[in-house]
Amino acid sequence: MHLSQLSFVLTDAIQYGLGDPDIRVITADSRQVQSGALFVAVGGVNVDGHHYIGQALMQGAVAIVGERPPEEIDAFREDIPYLQVENSRSALAWLSAAWHDFPARKLTVIGVTGTDGKTTTSTLIAHILRSAGRKVGLVTTVQAEIGGQALDTGLHVTTPDAPDTQRYLAQMVAAGCDVAVLESTSHGLHQRRVDACEFDIAIVTNITHEHLDYHGTWDNYAAAKAILFQHLSASVDKPGITKTAILNVEDASFPLLDAVLSQGRPDVRRLTYGLHNGAIQAAEVVHAPDRTAFTLDLGHSIYELGLTADGLQSQMTTSLIGDFNIYNILAAVCAALAVGVPLPVVRAAIASFTGVVGRMERIDEGQPFLAIVDFAHSPVSLQRALETVRPLVAPDGRLIAVFGSAGLRDRGKRYLMGHISGRLADLTIITAEDPRTESLADISAEIARGCREAGGVEGTTFWRVDDRAEAMACACRLARPGDVVIACGKGHERSMCFGDVETPWSEQEAMRAALRALQPPAAGRGDQAEGSLK
Numbered sequence: 001m002h003l004s005q006l007s008f009v010l011t012d013a014i015q016y017g018l019g020d021p022d023i024r025v026i027t028a029d030s031r032q033v034q035s036g037a038l039f040v041a042v043g044g045v046n047v048d049g050h051h052y053i054g055q056a057l058m059q060g061a062v063a064i065v066g067e068r069p070p071e072e073i074d075a076f077r078e079d080i081p082y083l084q085v086e087n088s089r090s091a092l093a094w095l096s097a098a099w100h101d102f103p104a105r106k107l108t109v110i111g112v113t114g115t116d117g118k119t120t121t122s123t124l125i126a127h128i129l130r131s132a133g134r135k136v137g138l139v140t141t142v143q144a145e146i147g148g149q150a151l152d153t154g155l156h157v158t159t160p161d162a163p164d165t166q167r168y169l170a171q172m173v174a175a176g177c178d179v180a181v182l183e184s185t186s187h188g189l190h191q192r193r194v195d196a197c198e199f200d201i202a203i204v205t206n207i208t209h210e211h212l213d214y215h216g217t218w219d220n221y222a223a224a225k226a227i228l229f230q231h232l233s234a235s236v237d238k239p240g241i242t243k244t245a246i247l248n249v250e251d252a253s254f255p256l257l258d259a260v261l262s263q264g265r266p267d268v269r270r271l272t273y274g275l276h277n278g279a280i281q282a283a284e285v286v287h288a289p290d291r292t293a294f295t296l297d298l299g300h301s302i303y304e305l306g307l308t309a310d311g312l313q314s315q316m317t318t319s320l321i322g323d324f325n326i327y328n329i330l331a332a333v334c335a336a337l338a339v340g341v342p343l344p345v346v347r348a349a350i351a352s353f354t355g356v357v358g359r360m361e362r363i364d365e366g367q368p369f370l371a372i373v374d375f376a377h378s379p380v381s382l383q384r385a386l387e388t389v390r391p392l393v394a395p396d397g398r399l400i401a402v403f404g405s406a407g408l409r410d411r412g413k414r415y416l417m418g419h420i421s422g423r424l425a426d427l428t429i430i431t432a433e434d435p436r437t438e439s440l441a442d443i444s445a446e447i448a449r450g451c452r453e454a455g456g457v458e459g460t461t462f463w464r465v466d467d468r469a470e471a472m473a474c475a476c477r478l479a480r481p482g483d484v485v486i487a488c489g490k491g492h493e494r495s496m497c498f499g500d501v502e503t504p505w506s507e508q509e510a511m512r513a514a515l516r517a518l519q520p521p522a523a524g525r526g527d528q529a530e531g532s533l534k
Contacts, residue, residue, distance in 0.1 A: 001022070001023050001099065002020050002022055002023065003019075003020050003021055003022075003023055003038065003062075003063050003081055004020045005098070006023060006026075006038070006095050006098045006099060007083060007095075008098075009094040009095065009098045009196075010083060010085055010091050010094065010095070012085055012086050013065075013083040013084065013085050013091070014083070014084045015081060015082070015083050015084075016070050016076075016078070016083075016084065017077065017078050017079065017080050017081040017082045018078065018079055018081065019062075019079070019080070019081050020081075021036070021062035021063055021081065022036060022062075023036060023037070023038045023062070023063065024036030024037065025037045026038045026092070026095050026096060026099055026163065027039060027163070028041070028042045028049060028088075028092050028161075028163075030049070030052035030055050030056050030059070033055075033056045033060060033061050034059065034060055035059075035060035035062075036062055037056065037059070037060060037061045037062065038061070038062070038063045038064075038065065038095065039052075039053065039056035039057075039061040039063070039064050039065070040064075040065045040066070040088055040091060040092045040095065041053055041056075041064065041066035041067070041068075041088055042088045042089055042092065043067065043088065049066070049088070050066050050067070050068050050072075050073065053066065053073055053075045053076075054074065054075030057077065057080065061080075062080065062081075063080065063081040063082075063083070064080060064081070064082045064083070065082075065083045065085060065088060065091050065092075065095070066082065066083075066084060066085070066088060067084065067085060067086065067087065067088050068084070069084060070082060070084070087192060089162070089191055089192035089193070090192040090195045092162045092163065093162035093165075093166070093192055093193065093194070093195035093196045093197075094195060094196045096162050096163045096165075096166035096167075096196070097166050097196035099166070100166050100167065100170035101170075102196070102198075103166065103169035103172065104166075104169050104196065104198035104199075105236060105238065106173050107137075107169065107172060107173065107177060107178060107179060107180045108178060108200050108201070108238070108241055108339060109169075109179075109180045109182065109197055109198055109199050109201075109235075110122075110125060110179065110180065110182070110199070110200065110201040110203070110335055110339075111182050111184045111197065111199045111201070111203065111228050111231070111232075112125070112181065112182070112183050112203045112204075112205070112331075113183075113185070113186070113189065113202075113203070113204055113205070113225045113228045114203075114204050114205030114206050114225070115205070115206055115207055115208045115378060115380065115381070116205060116206055116208065116324065116376075116380065116381040116384070117205035117206065117324060117325075117327065117328040117331075118140070118141070118183045118184075118185070119140045119142055119183055119356055119359065119375075119492075120325065120328045120355070120356050120359050121203065121205055121328045121331050121332050122138060122140050122182070122183045123138065123140060123142075123356050124328060124329065124332040124350070124353055125181050125332045125335045125336065126138040126145070127349055127352075127353050128332060128335075128336045128341060128345070128349040128350070128353075129179055129336065129339070129341065131345055131348065131349035131352070132336070132341040132342070132345045132349070134178060134179050134339075134341075135175070135176050135177045135178055135179070136177060136178075136179045136180070136181060137168065137169070137171070137172030137175070137177040137179070137180045137181070138180075138181045139159075139160065139165065139168050139180070139182050139183060140183040141159075141183055141185065141492075142356065142357060142358070144160075144168050146171045146172050146175055147171070147172075147174075147175030147176070147177070151168075159182070159183065159184055159185045159187065159188025159189075159193045159194060160188075160193065161193055162192065162193045162194075162195065162196070165182070165193055165194060165197065166196065169197070180197075182194060182197060184228050186221055186224040186225055187224075189224050189225065189228055190224040194228075194231070195231070197231065197235075198231075198235040198236055198238075199228065199231050199232045199235050200232075200235065200238060200241045200243060200244070201243075201244045201245075201246065201335055201338055201339070202228045202231070202232040202244075202245050202246065203245075203246040203331050203334070203335060204225060204228070204229075204246070204247055204251070205251075205327065205328065205331060206251045206253065206327070206380075207221065207225055207251060207252065208252075208378060208379070208380035208381075222253055222256050223256075225253065225257075226256060226257055226260045229257055229260050229261055229264070230260060230264065232245060232264070232268060233261070233264025233265045233268060234264075241339075242269050243265070243267065243268045244268070244269045244270075244271060244334075244335075244338045245257075245261050245268055245269070245270050246270075246271045246272075246273065246331055246334040246335060246338070247270065247271070247272050247273075248272075248273060248278075248327060248331070249272040249273065249274045249277045249278040250274035250275065250276065250278070258270075269304060269338070271301055271304065271305075271334045271338065273330035273331060273333075273334055274327075274330070275323060275326060275327070278330075279298070279299050279300055279301035279304070280296070280297070280298055280299065280301050280330055280333060280334055281296075281297045281299060281330075282294040282295070282296065282297070282316075282326050282329075282330060283295040285323070285326065287321065287322075287391060289321075289391075289392050290319065290321075291317060291319055291321075292317070292319075292320060292321055292322070292325065292326065293315070293316065293317045293318075294315075294316055294326060295313055295314070295315055295316070296313065296314045296315075296316050296330075296333065296347075297312070297313050298313070298314075298337075299312075301334075301337075305338065307337070307343070314343055314347055315347075316329070316347060316350055316351075317350075317351050318350050318353065319353070319354060319355065320353070320355060321360060321388055321389075321392075322360070322384065322385075322388030323384075323388070324384045324388065325360075325388075332350075333346055333350075336349075356492070357491070357492045358373055358374065358375045358490070358491025358492035358493070358507065358508075359374060359375055359491060359492075360372060360385070360388070360389075361373045361374070361491075361508070363508060363515065365515035365516055367476070367479070367515050368480075368481035368482075369397070369479040369480065369481055369482060369483040369484065370389075370392055370483070370484045370485070371476070371479075371484075371485045371486075371487075371511055371515060372485070372486040373486075373487050373490075373491060373508055373511055374486060374487070374488050374491060375488070375489070375490070375491025375492060375493075376403075376488040376491075377403075377406070377433070377488065378413060378417075379413050379416040379417050381488075382401075382403065382420050382421065382488055383420045383424065385488055386399065386401060386420065386421065386424040386486070389484050389486055390424070390484075392484050393482065393483065393484045394481070394482025394483070395482075396482060397480065397481075397482030397483045397484065398427055398479075398480070398483045398484075399424070399425045399426050399427075399483070399484050399486070400425065400426065400428075400429070400475045400478060400479060400483060400484065400485045400486070401421045401424075401425035401427070401428050401429070401486055401488065402429045402431060402468075402471050402472055402475045402485070402486070402487040403417065403430070403431070403433065403447075403487070403488040404430060404431045404432050404433030404435075404440075404443065404444070404447070404489055405417060405433055405443055405446075405447060405489075406433050406434040406435070406436070406489075407434060407435040407436035407437065407440075407497075408436045408437065408438055411446070414443060414446035414447050414450070415446050415447070415450040415453075416450060417447060417450065418446065418448060418449060418450020418451040418452075419450035419451070419453060419454045420450070420454075421447075421450075421451060421454075422450060422452070422454025422455060422456040422461075422462065423454045423455075426461070427462065427475075427478060428451055428461065428462040428463075429462070429463050429464075429465055429471045429474055429475050430444045430447045430451070430462065430463065430464045430465070430471075431444075431464075431465050431466065431467070431468045431471035431472075432466055432467070432468045432471075432496065432498075433468070433489040433490065433496070434497040434498075435497070435498060436497050436498070436499065436500075437499055440466055441466075444464045444466070448462065448464060468490075468496065468505075468510065469510045469513065469514070472485075472487055472510050472511055472514045473513070473514040473517060475487070475514070476511075476514040476515055476517075476518060477518070487507060487511060490505065490507040491507060493505065493507070494506060
């Protein structure tokens with residue numbers, strides 16, 4: 001494919017240098033440059049791709065895209081095309097889309113963003129649509145699912161890089177999919193990884209305290225999430241598809257996102273949801289240890305969705321627990337109805353959905369207490385997780401929480417998470433969660449300070465156990481019949497980072513090993529374990 005067949009998508013580009021070379025590969029990684037490559041110089045957090053233009057040319061690059069003017073490029077050559085653009089990351093996404101013949105334009109694309117609940121909501125939407133007979137491709141932070149196959153997207157993944165995202169979309173088209181569901185993280189949006197995805201439906205779950213190490217402030221973080229809705233307004237129209245924004249009216253993000261939509265195109269349909277407010281609501285919620293039931297009230301949204309009045313209310317049952325999962329279900333219902341899935345199909349699909357790995361996942365090895373693995377890794381998600389499982393604790397039982405906080409990430413949340421667990425859990429074990437190159441002792445000390453200031457006593461109600469597997473084992477040894485042990489922060493992830501090294505890790509296997517190591521239940525076992533971490 002010649003450069004001109006790709007570069008037409010870069011509407012702001014200024015081309016320097018001569019020629020229209022044949023392009024064989026597009027990459028922003030100088031290590032992947034080969035003969036015939038189009039190298040996109042991207043300015044990263046720690047590495048600036050403009051410094052590698054010379055290396056790319058030596059390895060066979062035949063064209064360059066970058067943000068800097070030619071006079072600032074030491075390796076600039078007049079015989080090699082150089083396209084100066086405003087944003088290299090966005091250029092990479094659009095070039096990748098053109099390379100794959102704009103696959104998003106051949107799909108209904110649903111984007112899901114938010115702090116918590118993105119993966120569950122995305123996966124539930126895909127499940128509902130598949131139940132309705134639609135062929136769906138799914139990309140989440142857990143994995144990609146295309147054509148009945150699960151594809152590993154890597155370790156500690158947010159949203160895949162733009163070339164990978166466009167490649168997944170192209171694979172969906174090739175597999176006969178008609179819908180793509182993309183979990184869209186704040187990093188992925190801010191770094192323009194989902195540019196050129198041509199969204200048709202944009203959903204937000206919530207926006208709370210998270211990733212402030214990267215974004216700096218909540219306002220910046222929310223603005224990154226809002227990019228999804230800007231994409232929605234700018235995306236091309238597709239036959240038979242109504243652009244739809246789905247907002248959590250009870251979340252702090254609602255005024256901001258509502259304003260963003262008001263500044264966009266006026267024909268974007270808006271659906272709101274909430275437990276008590278919004279066009280779509282949940283009423284008469286009943287929580288049980290193994291299920292949740294509620295009445296879905298579609299309110300005036302029936303007219304926006306073209307439904308009849310006899311579908312105004314519907315009884316819903318799900319194996320998911322907690323109010324936060326009702327929010328996820330409501331968001332998924334909005335998306336399903338927006339693309340025309342009949343309400344009875346939606347209801348049956350929600351009832352059959354078993355959840356997502358690492359999200360309120362029960363681990364059972366025959367122990368006389370409940371053991372749960374969850375991905376909660378922010379103050380709000382930890383609070384929701386602990387509040388959700390508290391009703392599952394027996395009247396004389398205790399809630400035992402195991403968690404840490406990641407290194408080189410938002411430091412402010414460490415104290416907050418410690419304070420939350422100190423208030424809401426009966427016992428807390430502080431442990432490792434990807435300390436990276438930071439001191440694990442320093443991270444744990446901040447969490448411990450939060451526990452202490454919430455009234456906790458070290459050695460009595462909270463402990464520090466650096467080894468995560470041992471921390472989970474300690475929690476299980478402390479547990480008595482009727483207790484709940486919940487390990488938060490790792491969920492589905494398959495590695496843990498110490499220093500610069502990713503070490504294989506499975507939260508589920510660690511919990512199973514801890515449970516299997518227990519002696520067979522016997523009278524007095526719980527009393528003997530009380531207060532002992534040995």
